[in-house]
Amino acid sequence: MIKFNNISKTYSKQTVLDVESLEIQPGQAFGLVGNNGAGKTTLFSTLLDLIKPSTGEVLNNDINVRTSEDWKSFTSAFLDESFLIGYLMPEEYFYFVGELRNFSKKQVDDFLTDFEDLFNNEILGGKKYIRDLSKGNQKKVGIVAALIGDPKVIVLDEPFANLDPTTQIRLKKIIKNLSKKEDVTVLVSSHDLQDVTEVSDRIVLLEKGLIIKDIKKTTKTLKDLESYFTKE
Amino acid sequence: MFQLVKLQYKSFFRSASMGGSLFAKIFAWLGIIYFTLMAIAIGFIHGTGISVLNPDADNKIEFPFEWINENLIYAFAYWIVLRYILQKIPIVNIRQLLLTPMKKSKVIRFAVNRTNFSTFNLMSIFYLVPFSLTVYSMGDLDSNKLIFWNISIIAIVYITNYLNIVLNKRDSLVLIIAGVLILFRALEYWDFLDFTVYSKIIFTSFYNQPVLVLIPIGLLAYTYYSVIRFFRFGLYIDTGLQVQVAEASQDDFKFLNRFGEMAKFLRNDFRLIKRSKRARNTALMGIGFVLYGLIFLWAQDIYGDTMLIFGYLFSTGGFMFTFCGLVPSWDSQHYSFMMCQNIKYIDYLKSKWYLGCLGIGIATLLASPIYAYFGLFHFVAIICCGVYNLGLNSYLTLWAGAFTKSKVDLDSMKNAMGDSKAFNSKTLLLTIPQMVVPVVVYLVVSKFFTPMIGCFAIGILGAVGVFFRKPVFKLIIQTYKTEKYSTLSAYKETN
Numbered sequence: 001m002i003k004f005n006n007i008s009k010t011y012s013k014q015t016v017l018d019v020e021s022l023e024i025q026p027g028q029a030f031g032l033v034g035n036n037g038a039g040k041t042t043l044f045s046t047l048l049d050l051i052k053p054s055t056g057e058v059l060n061n062d063i064n065v066r067t068s069e070d071w072k073s074f075t076s077a078f079l080d081e082s083f084l085i086g087y088l089m090p091e092e093y094f095y096f097v098g099e100l101r102n103f104s105k106k107q108v109d110d111f112l113t114d115f116e117d118l119f120n121n122e123i124l125g126g127k128k129y130i131r132d133l134s135k136g137n138q139k140k141v142g143i144v145a146a147l148i149g150d151p152k153v154i155v156l157d158e159p160f161a162n163l164d165p166t167t168q169i170r171l172k173k174i175i176k177n178l179s180k181k182e183d184v185t186v187l188v189s190s191h192d193l194q195d196v197t198e199v200s201d202r203i204v205l206l207e208k209g210l211i212i213k214d215i216k217k218t219t220k221t222l223k224d225l226e227s228y229f230t231k232e
Numbered sequence: 233m234f235q236l237v238k239l240q241y242k243s244f245f246r247s248a249s250m251g252g253s254l255f256a257k258i259f260a261w262l263g264i265i266y267f268t269l270m271a272i273a274i275g276f277i278h279g280t281g282i283s284v285l286n287p288d289a290d291n292k293i294e295f296p297f298e299w300i301n302e303n304l305i306y307a308f309a310y311w312i313v314l315r316y317i318l319q320k321i322p323i324v325n326i327r328q329l330l331l332t333p334m335k336k337s338k339v340i341r342f343a344v345n346r347t348n349f350s351t352f353n354l355m356s357i358f359y360l361v362p363f364s365l366t367v368y369s370m371g372d373l374d375s376n377k378l379i380f381w382n383i384s385i386i387a388i389v390y391i392t393n394y395l396n397i398v399l400n401k402r403d404s405l406v407l408i409i410a411g412v413l414i415l416f417r418a419l420e421y422w423d424f425l426d427f428t429v430y431s432k433i434i435f436t437s438f439y440n441q442p443v444l445v446l447i448p449i450g451l452l453a454y455t456y457y458s459v460i461r462f463f464r465f466g467l468y469i470d471t472g473l474q475v476q477v478a479e480a481s482q483d484d485f486k487f488l489n490r491f492g493e494m495a496k497f498l499r500n501d502f503r504l505i506k507r508s509k510r511a512r513n514t515a516l517m518g519i520g521f522v523l524y525g526l527i528f529l530w531a532q533d534i535y536g537d538t539m540l541i542f543g544y545l546f547s548t549g550g551f552m553f554t555f556c557g558l559v560p561s562w563d564s565q566h567y568s569f570m571m572c573q574n575i576k577y578i579d580y581l582k583s584k585w586y587l588g589c590l591g592i593g594i595a596t597l598l599a600s601p602i603y604a605y606f607g608l609f610h611f612v613a614i615i616c617c618g619v620y621n622l623g624l625n626s627y628l629t630l631w632a633g634a635f636t637k638s639k640v641d642l643d644s645m646k647n648a649m650g651d652s653k654a655f656n657s658k659t660l661l662l663t664i665p666q667m668v669v670p671v672v673v674y675l676v677v678s679k680f681f682t683p684m685i686g687c688f689a690i691g692i693l694g695a696v697g698v699f700f701r702k703p704v705f706k707l708i709i710q711t712y713k714t715e716k717y718s719t720l721s722a723y724k725e726t727n
Binding site: 048049050051052069072073075076077079080082083084085086087088089091092096097099100101126127128129131132 | 479480481482483496499500503504507508565566567568569571572573574575576577642717720721723724
């Protein structure tokens with residue numbers, strides 16, 4: 001279980017995140033929506049201990065992320081390009097992540113066969129370093145690497161942005177399959193309401209750092225969200 | 233033009249690491265003032281014909297003006313090579329500006345004109361003017377002719393300045409210049425051919441025939457406009473700013489497997505050195521430092537043994553200082569990834585430490601036969617300095633790394649105008665405490681005992697340091713942890 005207790009982040013008087021309490025159960029597919037600057041990336045960054053919250057603490061399976069490094073063994077993430085090592089080839093990068101998560105080369109190879117569709121022959125066996133791939137392909141590499149090694153908590157920030165329609169559809173399928181697993185918690189953020197509602201079973205709406213809505217997905221969810229964002 | 237100056241000003245004062253940057257700037261300025269004064273002083277001294285390195289009365293050069301004309305050709309060749317290694321190409325981050333309603337030529341001219349004020353240009357003027365004043369006051373040279381001679385020489389200095397901007401992308405050309413330089417020096421040394429006889433005629437003619445000033449001036453104008461044109465037509469997102477992609481191949485570096493847990497990190501560092509131009513240059517420069525001790529060996533009469541220790545510390549630790557001095561900046565582009573992965577700080581830092589130790593080991597191995605040639609003392613000194621670097625300086629370098637928050641752009645070779653220079657004044661600055669302590673220890677111990685025992689004292693200090701690895705690493709890790717967040721945000725900055 002992931003617990004945010006009284007988390008806030010203030011940059012010189014401006015509060016960008018203020019979450020009193022948020023609990024995410026294991027196995028949940030958690031969607032985060034909100035406009036630019038709503039605090040989505042900030043919230044994820046506090047979970048990954050990439051920024052220091054002004055107040056409060058984050059517990060990832062009872063581990064305080066700031067005081068212990070043990071959460072790193074079962075958590076993985078892809079937030080942006082800074083999660084890629086540009087001078088490696090995609091294969092080398094996957095093997096490196098595999099090594100960090102105790103996956104042998106063979107296991108990584110087997111794992112990657114599931115993603116042949118997604119890669120569309122543009123990533124594996126090519127003669128390119130990650131830095132020379134297109135932005136979309138770089139993103140695919142980052143997301144797939146985040147899934148290596150059976151992580152129990154997967155954090156993806158804006159995974160659908162900048163991907164072509166075919167890839168978006170395939171990626172949604174992958175995320176849905178993942179969240180079917182009992183013990184895997186998937187956290188996804190997006191601007192796109194439809195994408196998020198499609199892959200998650202619980203949706204939290206952030207605005208200016210505050211939680212405005214926290215809803216279980218029903219057939220009406222998408223309409224609800226849309227009406228929220230269209231209101232004056 | 234003014235807007236561009238403002239942009240530069242903002243990018244400096246608004247950077248996250250402004251504090252450290254300002255500190256380094258102040259030191260850089262102190263250094264510049266020091267070198268300026270030195271240039272002026274040497275200019276005056278050379279003008280009188282007294283040798284700076286060996287100020288004996290019998291060594292006095294009778295005709296300093298002839299002497300300088302003889303040696304100018306070498307000075308220019310050294311200058312080009314030195315510029316290539318050290319001079320940054322101060323080009324503003326140009327990609328964004330291409331889309332603004334500012335004329336392209338204006339952006340380029342601003343960037344190129346900035347180099348006019350480079351230390352390298354000013355320094356030569358600071359040298360030439362006092363030199364000329366002295367030779368004029370001492371001899372029977374014609375003042376007007378001397379002024380025209382100065383203009384010609386300064387014009388040539390500026391030609392090398394612009395050449396450097398263009399050459400900056402072409403390693404092979406600079407290697408050729410350096411090679412020719414060494415060849416001519418060798419030919420002259422063994423009396424095969426004295427090239428300076430011919431070059432002297434050329435440079436002297438700038439004095440004898442003031443009209444010839446038109447040649448360097450003309451060439452200067454030509455190189456200036458070539459540089460402008462070079463950028464003018466090289467500046468399209470798809471041509472100038474992007475270099476063709478080399479075919480990638482997988483490297484496993486299997487021999488690294490013997491390092492166990494560390495192997496996975498070391499493998500990436502080796503790949504980095506192989507594939508990133510900037511990392512490669514830095515590593516090569518570190519290895520080049522092996523020969524650095526020779527300078528102090530040859531100048532032993534002037535500087536004494538104490539400076540020899542300084543040189544040997546660099547000879548054995550060059551790679552460690554230059555390359556590991558940029559830990560963790562080498563990982564700046566993917567630092568948040570490293571911070572989220574299943575990586576313990578201790579493993580990460582230890583792997584970097586191993587790399588540094590490997591560098592020290594190789595440098596010591598390379599250096600010991602070279603310096604052993606000069607006697608047992610030098611051999612012992614090299615080994616002891618190596619041990620000192622291993623046992624103490626390696627920790628200091630890693631520790632200092634926690635505060636070095638400059639982002640390293642590994643892909644900068646993609647950018648025609650990127651800063652691909654493998655030189656960071658800040659990291660060199662941090663090596664001062666690492667140098668002063670052993671030199672002082674040597675100075676004190678060798679004063680009371682023998683120079684050999686002085687070396688041993690340094691070696692023993694280093695050997696003791698090796699045993700303190702665990703507690704020292706704990707401290708270093710603590711520093712990295714507290715600095716983590718500000719490091720992450722500094723790396724997020726572009727440019």
